[in-house]
Amino acid sequence: MKTLLHLVTLIALATGTLFAAEAKVKAGPRKGLILDLDGKQAEFFVEKDRTISIAVYDPAMKPQAATTEVITATAEAPSGKAKIEFEKKGDLLVSKTKLPEGEGYQVVLQAKSTPEAKTKNFRIKLELHTCKECGNPEYACTCDE
Ligand SMILES: [Zn+2]
Numbered sequence: 194m195k196t197l198l199h200l201v202t203l204i205a206l207a208t209g210t211l212f213a214a215e216a217k218v219k220a221g222p223r224k225g226l227i228l229d230l231d232g233k234q235a236e237f238f239v240e241k242d243r244t245i246s247i248a249v250y251d252p253a254m255k256p257q258a259a260t261t262e263v264i265t266a267t268a269e270a271p272s273g274k275a276k277i278e279f280e281k282k283g284d285l286l287v288s289k290t291k292l293p294e295g296e297g298y299q300v301v302l303q304a305k306s307t308p309e310a311k312t313k314n315f316r317i318k319l320e321l322h323t324c325k326e327c328g329n330p331e332y333a334c335t336c337d338e
Contacts, residue, residue, distance in 0.1 A: 218335050222256075223248060226333035228315050230306045235262065237302060239292065239321060239330065245300075247279065247286040258284040261307040268292050268319075269299045296321050 219227035225238030225248070234250040247264055249257045264286055266277040270293035279286040292300070302315040320331035327335045 218333070220327070220329045220333045220335050221248065221250065222254070224329045224333060226317060228302065228304065228313075230262065230304055230313065231310060233257070233262075233306050235264070235304060237315075237317060237333075239319070239332070243291040245277065245279075245288040245292065246282075247304075248284070249286075256284065259286045262286060262304065263308050264302065264304045266303070267301045269301065271295055271298060292319065 221236035225236040236248040268275045324334040
């Protein structure tokens with residue numbers, strides 16, 4: 194009986210984690226990962242050349258030009274941590290350098306909507322293959338599992 198109770202608790206825990214993950218992952222129009230920046234939405238997207246581009250949307254997902262957003266990233270690659278800086282390119286923020294080789298490592302994105310705002314940290318696992326089910330890159334996969 195004790196074992197059974199234990200099992201039930203485990204299942205409840207697992208389900209809770211699942212729901213949390215499901216509510217969290219949102220993909221944008223470019224199939225990138227949507228990050229909440231104090232109401233505004235920033236879309237993290239890895240280009241084919243491994244640069245990162247960030248698009249900004251208002252709360253209703255209307256595209257906006259990146260203006261006051263301040264974003265830096267740290268790629269925790271097996272070859273060592275690499276700091277990545279961004280610059281404005283048209284309406285987007287684009288990384289000045291490419292992501293280090295490989296994947297499966299964490300990218301920590303530090304973002305704030307204005308220079309005065311509090312910095313938010315987003316940890317993104319860099320998985321670049323396309324998910325067959327939702328068609329998004331794996332880092333922006335919106336599937337349940
Ligand atoms: Zn998926």
